[in-house]
Amino acid sequence: MKIGIPKEISNSENRVGMTPAGVLELTKLGHHVFVQSGAGENSGFDDEDYYVSGAKILPTIDRVYEQSEMIVKVKEPVEQEYDMIREDQIIFTFFHFASNKKLTEAMMKSKAVCIAYETVEEDDGSLPLLIPMSEVAGRMAIQQGAKYLEKPVKGKGLLLGGVPGVPPGKVLVLGAGTVGIQAAKMAAGLGAQVTILDVNMNKLRHVNDIMPSHVVTEFSNEYNIRKHIKTSDLVIGGILIAGARSPKLITRDMLKEMQPGAVIVDVAVDQGGCFETTRPTTHEEPAYIIDDIVHYCVSNMPGAVPHTSTVALTNVTLPYVLKLAENGWEKACRDDNALARGINIVNGKVVCEPILEAFGWKEAMA
Structure with a gap:
């Protein structure tokens, strides 16, 4: 198979x-x-590294799309790439369609085979291609949150871990999945007081088993969220529903209950975010302030540590790329249930139910 790796x-x-x-x-x-x-x-690999590995180096992105039967990427195609994608071409990348109607319609129009990393799902419900980026993002959320608590960037001027004689900061983590556990691990390592909320008691039990005593768990509901945001210095949003938009757990009115200068980091921004006031930001302009609350909502947080992220991502995507290359997408997906769940759009038709629900298309197509 001819496989393309664009910039x-x-x-x-x-x-x-x-x-x-x-x-x-x-x-x-x-x-x-x-x-x-x-x-x-930018990930630490030059053209010569790829050349000695057997790749052919092409000068432009359109040449890569033109030559390739399958495109392997990291982020969803941007508007500049839409017209380069052709019918029956396999596009294997993160898509997050449910939060981007324009992208969804463009990929439908292209009639390409869109297989999304974030919905490749094992029978046990695990998301093998999302896990490493969630691990990176969860850890980075604490690094960035701690930074934005500093006064020069409009935070409340608090050292997350405290010092002798001064109590540490309080961190609230929404979601006890991969992002939440990694965020809690980092925050706990700094010495912060950490509370994790989730609706899944098995996940909360797991957190209790593996975390130190200054990481506590509570069941997630609006009452408990409102209770904790009043005293939390840093709030991490790590809610994921595979393929679907994230629920809005912190609404605009709740911000007024928080302490001025507190920071919220929305790791779920790619799926629409779990804060009502979330809007995607970039590494160039990562933060904004609403009602005296600092929002950090960078939609590609792992892009700031590209060497670590690229190696971690290839470690898990390569086995699936090999299956697709060796067998073609139809046979590969017949033989692998997890990969089959990654199919989001085929020949102009959305086949992933959460996407249909996100745009109100499910009833129309019934």
């Missing part, structure tokens, strides 16, 4: 769809890999 052109996106190590595994099997010149530079 990511989303704002401040420094990751690349595959490492040279991944390219080598494909070329050893006789597949042709086309890498856009400079695609891996």
